[in-house]
Amino acid sequence: MKNKNQQAGDAVSLVYQCALPLSTRTVRYVTDLLRKHLKAIRSRWRSLSAGRIVVIVLAVLRHDQRAADLAGGNAIAATTIRRWTDEVVALLAAGVPRLDRALAKVARRGGEAVLIDGTLIPTRRRTGKDNRKNYSGTSATACTSSRSPTNADA
Numbered sequence: 001m002k003n004k005n006q007q008a009g010d011a012v013s014l015v016y017q018c019a020l021p022l023s024t025r026t027v028r029y030v031t032d033l034l035r036k037h038l039k040a041i042r043s044r045w046r047s048l049s050a051g052r053i054v055v056i057v058l059a060v061l062r063h064d065q066r067a068a069d070l071a072g073g074n075a076i077a078a079t080t081i082r083r084w085t086d087e088v089v090a091l092l093a094a095g096v097p098r099l100d101r102a103l104a105k106v107a108r109r110g111g112e113a114v115l116i117d118g119t120l121i122p123t124r125r126r127t128g129k130d131n132r133k134n135y136s137g138t139s140a141t142a143c144t145s146s147r148s149p150t151n152a153d154a
Contacts (some may be wrong), residue, residue, distance in 0.1 A: 020055070020062055030054045033091050049075055056081060057088045 031054045038050065046053060056074065059065045060081065067081040097105075 020059055022058055022062060027051070027054055028056065030058065030088065030092070033095075034088060037091055038106075045078070048074065053084050054088065057085050060085050061089070 031051050032051045036055055038046070048056070052074070056070050059070060060067060067078040067085070071078040071081055
């Protein structure tokens with residue numbers, strides 16, 4: 001039996017588009033961040049430009065688009081998209097101040113109270129033992145809670 005690496009005669013690969021509610025400023029900021037990182041690590045090339053990588057990663061993060069679906073439409077592997085997503089999340093996280101430093105800054109400015117805003121971010125349902133780990137009974141969906149401090153005076 002011979003293996004064929006071709007599609008069946010009537011098979012068609014489908015690609016669809018989605019509209020991402022992102023500002024141009026956000027895309028430019030993350031693209032510049034990625035370009036600086038690629039220059040710092042002396043990466044010679046990527047299969048796609050930094051701008052295309054950022055749009056794909058933001059589609060995964062913002063639209064909860066599956067990496068396998070995006071991979072097929074962009075002729076790259078799903079594991080590459082996961083690696084890019086991890087890389088961009090690490091770059092964004094590196095620019096965020098730590099909680100103790102943020103609270104010290106609020107204290108230096110004379111703030112007496114800090115509000116913690118909790119936002120539920122939808123996630124995919126897990127399988128196996130971790131099935132109900134991120135389940136919220138209030139919203140009846142799988143989600144994770146994001147806590148962010150804000151200054152009460154502002």
